[in-house]
Amino acid sequence: AMLPYFASGRVVTGFGRGGKQLGCPTANLEDATVSDLPVDFDCGVYYGFASVDGGPLNGMVMSIGWNPQFKNTRKSMEVHILRSFDDDFYGSFLKIVITGFVRPMTSFSSLDELVKAIDEDIRIAREKLTTDDLNKYAAHEFFNTSI
Numbered sequence: 001a002m003l004p005y006f007a008s009g010r011v012v013t014g015f016g017r018g019g020k021q022l023g024c025p026t027a028n029l030e031d032a033t034v035s036d037l038p039v040d041f042d043c044g045v046y047y048g049f050a051s052v053d054g055g056p057l058n059g060m061v062m063s064i065g066w067n068p069q070f071k072n073t074r075k076s077m078e079v080h081i082l083r084s085f086d087d088d089f090y091g092s093f094l095k096i097v098i099t100g101f102v103r104p105m106t107s108f109s110s111l112d113e114l115v116k117a118i119d120e121d122i123r124i125a126r127e128k129l130t131t132d133d134l135n136k137y138a139a140h141e142f143f144n145t146s147i
């Protein structure tokens with residue numbers, strides 16, 4: 001009912017585990033963006049599209065929640081864009097549309113299991129994201145107006 005959900009914000013530094021420990025670099029959205037989420041928006045893993053600094057849309061998979069694996073005390077929104085970037089984009093302005101849900105956030109018994117789950121999330125996201133949806137959202141007013 002809450003999807004598609006549109007959001008935007010600056011990319012801030014997370015704990016730096018994404019790329020190094022998990023092999024999955026994530027762009028963490030600023031607190032204001034996290035606070036704007038409706039209170040009843042379920043935590044979990046989602047997919048959709050993202051644009052960095054007004055650039056083209058790319059598929060993405062993301063987590064919303066407290067990262068139970070690491071017992072974070074602050075809720076975060078972390079976006080993994082499904083293409084590789086040469087550089088970090090801390091400070092960039094990210095616009096996203098969340099179009100589908102994959103699974104709830106989980107605490108696994110090892111880091112290795114989390115890595116496997118994320119690989120599976122990425123596979124599912126790639127399978128569900130369509131070129132038709134990409135084109136539809138690329139033409140959407142949200143991605144074609146500044147800020």
Ligand code: FMN
Pocket residue numbers: 013014015016017018019022024026028045061062063066067068069070078079080104105106107114117118121122
């Ligand atoms: N964290 C969890 O604790 N449990 C999860 O099930 C989980 N699933 C994730 C799925 C995806 C697709 C992504 C991108 C992240 C997921 N995370 C999950 C969050 C990671 O733990 C987090 O991105 C990682 O710790 C890096 O955080 P950092 O950027 O603050 O360093």
